[in-house]
Amino acid sequence: MFLLNGLRTFGEYLILMKRVFGRPDRMRMSLKRYANEIAELGISSIGIVLLISLFIGAVITVQIKLNISNPLLPRWTVGYVTREIMLLEFSSSIMCLILAGKVGSNIASELGTMRVTQQIDALEIMGINSANFLILPKIAAMVTIIPILVTFSIFAGIIGAYCSCWFLHIMTAIDLEYGLQYEFAEWYVWSSFIKSLFFAFIIASVSAYYGYTVKGGSIDVGKASTDSVVSSSVLILFSDLVLTQLLMG
C-alpha cells in the first residue's frame, strides 16, 4: 500500500516535470519571472545562510578545540577539521536542508494558494502552460543561485572560525590558518557545488510538486507545505549519501 502510494506520487511527479520542461510560451515573460525568483528565493536567503554559517563555523572550531585537544595531535588539526566539515557537509548538505525548510515551504505554499484560489486554472484557461510558467523559473533560479549561496556559506564559516580565535581566544589565528590551508583539495569545493545543484533541484521541484497538486483549501496548503519540507529533506539526505559515494569514493 505504502509502496503503491509512493510509486503513484513519483509517477505524478514525473508527469508534472514533463510539463515543466517544455519551451516557455513567451520567453521574455519567463525570463522576467526567473529574475524575480532569483531575488525572491535566492537573494532573500543570503542573510540566513550567512548568519547560520558564521555561527556554525565558530561553534565547530570551539567544539573541536575543546574536545580533541591532545598533545599528540598537531595544533593545526582544529583548522583542518573545521574546513573539512564546512566544505564537505555543512555548506552543501546541511545548508540545503535549512533551505528546504525556508524555500521549500515558500514554494509549496505559494503554488498551493494559487491552486486553491483557482489562479492556476485561470492561467490554464488563458492557454498558458501553468506548470512551465510557474515552476520552471523557480527551479532554474534555485539551481543558478545555489552555488553562490554555498560559496557565501563556506566563507562565512571560515570567518566564523576566525572570530572564535579573535574574540574567544581559544587558539591563535595562525594555527587556524595553517590548518585551513593544510592539504587543500580543490575537488572538495567542486563536489560541494555539484551536490548542491542536485539538492537545489530537489528542493524546488519537489516542493513545487506538492504545491501545484494541492486539492482542497487552506488546510491542505499547510499540509502540502509540511509534506514538501519533509520529503525534500529526506530526499536530500538520501541523495547526499549516494552522491558522496559517487563523488568521493
Next chain:
Amino acid sequence: MIEIKHLHKIFDDKAVLSDINTTFESGKTNLIIGQSGSGKTVLMKCIVGLLTPEKGEVLYDNRNLLDMNKHQIKDLRREIGMIFQSSALFDSLDVLQNVMLPLNMFSSKTYIEREKRAKFCLNRVKLSEAKDKFPGEISGGMQKRVAIARAIALNPKYLFCDEPNSGLDPKTSLVIDELIHGITEEYNTTTIINTHDMNSVIDIGDSIIFICKSHIEWSGNKDEVLHSKNKELNNFIFSSDILRKVKDLEFNKE
C-alpha cells in the same frame, strides 16, 4: 455558438451531470441556474476543458473540444475569457499587470499598445483609478470587475462567468450584470453565466437553463421563467419570501 450534446460527468460513482443537451448562442447572455451543488461549476469546467466529461460532445462553432489535441486546445483557449467564482486574480501582480498578462503572453503588439488595451479594458469596467493597486487592496466587487477586464483583454469569442455577482450587494451586482450584457451585445460573444441570483435572471436572462438533479429540468428565457408551471423551477425561484409575495400580487392583479 457552443453546443453541448449528451454530456455526462460522474464523480466517484455519483452522476453530477447526466445527458446534458443544450445550445448557447452568440450575442446572448446564456444563464445556467440551479441550487448550490447542482453542478453548474462542473458543467462550466467541462465546457472549457478543465474537467473531462465521461461522455458527450462540446462543440465550439462545430469544433469538438474533446477531439482536440493539446495544441488545438491551447489555440481555442485564446478565444476564451473566464471569470472564476473567486475572481482568481494573481496576487503578485497589480491590477494593470493582471489585465496585461494575457496580452503579454499572446499578443504581438508593442508594450505601449498592450498597455493602452489594458487601460481601455479597465476603463470599460470603470476601474482606471485602481490600476496600481494589488488585488489584496481592492474590494470583492472591484476584484470581480478586474477579472472581467482581464477576461475581455484579448477580445474573446466565448466568455464564461462563474457566479460573477456572488457575494456582492444588489447594486454592484446590477452594474456587473449590465457590464457583461453590454460586452456580449457589443462584441457578439457567446456568454455563459452561472448564477443563482434571481435579479440577474430577470435582468439579463436571454436564454436560461435550469439544472436540477443532474439534468436540465427547464429551459427558456427571462420572460417565461416567472410564469413556468414547472414545480422544481418554481420551488427554486420562489424560495425567497419577497419573490413569492410579488408573484401572489401579480396573480391577484390578474
